[in-house]
Amino acid sequence: MEINKLRTFVDLAKTLSFSETAENLYISQSTISKQIKGLEKELGQKLFERNNKNVTLSDYGKLILPNAKKIVLLSDWISKETSEFKNNSGQIRLGIIPTFANYDIFKQTMNYQKLRPDINLALQEIETNQLVNTLKQKQVDVAFIRTLMPEKLDFEKIIIAQESFTVCLNREHTLANRRKIELADLKDENFIMLAKNSLLYEPVINLCQKAGFEPKISFVSDRMSSIFQMVKSNQGVAILMYPQTKNSELSFVSLEPTSTNTLLFIRNKENHSKIENDFWNYSKQFEMPNRNN
Template identity: 35%
Template sequence: MFITQATVSKHIQSLEKGLDTQLFSREHRQITLTEAGQLALPLAQKIIADEQQLLTQLQQHKKDEQLTLNIRAIPSISRYQVFNLMPAFQKAYPKINLTFAEDEGQGLINALDQKRADIIFLRLFTPLPDQYEVLLSATDQFVVVLPKTHPLAQKETINITELKNDPFLLLDELTQLYDPILAMAQQAGFSPKISYKGKRIDLILDMINRNMGVSIMMEKSMDLYDFPSVVMRPLEETVTSTLAFVKRKDHHTTATQLFWDFCQQHQPQDNPITEA
């Protein structure tokens, strides 16, 4: 054990002093347990076993934490090619426990800062602060979404001022798409008539399909297949957003770095992923 007898004796004396109880009998150069020592022995053995179990569980927890990857993303992530990276990553690294959840805008940043997410996928209109590492994966742009029967549906491009008399059906503030649209309208000199705002793209498309209003949404975030009476048209003044994976520079796990490297190595051919 590489411990001298003197050191052992010192520890025993310190233990007995702390417990105010004699645990060992020292007679005729022999050391035996006293009655109190025999009473304490199984409890002491249990404490040592419990401590070892605690250390083992903590080590396993730390190992599992390193092999767990929590990703949160905007609900429309499936509309972008980078969504294919997640199943591909799971196939390449089956021992990584990947969990996925949806969130919006600031909720994603909060999840990252509070370590409820290791990596997030979100839409950016402006650069993030320096504490974040960003992998740019795609771009998207605002388009006008309107009924086929609308007079403007025949135009190749639409000026936002031409929509000032139409009822707007918009995604709400949490999606981070609401404020940029309001800013565009105000810059054009009018306040849009908002008759609906919410979080569901399919509901807005269904409302437009029923000729209940118009919308401005991101082009790649929607599929018009089930809405035959809806068309989209580009805005005359293009406003784009960037889709990106984001992680904190001060948060490091094995799984996080594996996924980050995987994204860089397996980028979609038509949407190269670049580090900002």
């Protein structure tokens, strides 16, 4: 039984709202539904009753909720104790998004390791939709994430940069040489999309709907390399928040309208070890200026 499924059950039992739990756990509503269904299948019992969009706990759900809360609390306690042990041993666990190495902050982070060889900076690559929960559970000490709504994150923050959606196209595409592309001009294109459980899937769908069309999705993947390969093969276009890497077969063009994405370090609002504070203070020098303007 996965602890994340139990955590989702406990939170949903409290909110009785898929949207609120999605916001609390920083995952998509479809992921919550999948986790609850998976847990119900594993237990062989319904946990919730759903009628006309109303969600209520089933009798079985009420029965197991107290013990589910205990298990989640115990898991959090173990993670906290592990975190404190590792911090005292000179290790910082840094959770990062899969594209971390493509940003300048990666080089600056690696430079910190050179400056402090006595500290083991352990990088853990984790999907964006899992990073916040991993940090909440104290399985990492600091996380580098991207988000569309940084103001909703209840953590200490160091905002590093901002980026916007761009269109990724094959170099031979008729729109590849434009300086900017109107989203409505892509209504007849096939769309190559990141997976539904990514934090970018729904924003892309919403942008297209606001532009007056439903995107024709021809391929979905949770791997950026697969997305690029499909675009290279001229199978469609992709709307991504991704650094504009040099590639002879791809073109990245600004999109209008777009959404702004924030890249930042986050950590829990708690007492931290000396070495964790040392890394945090080092990272502050790369904070984006005038971020409140």
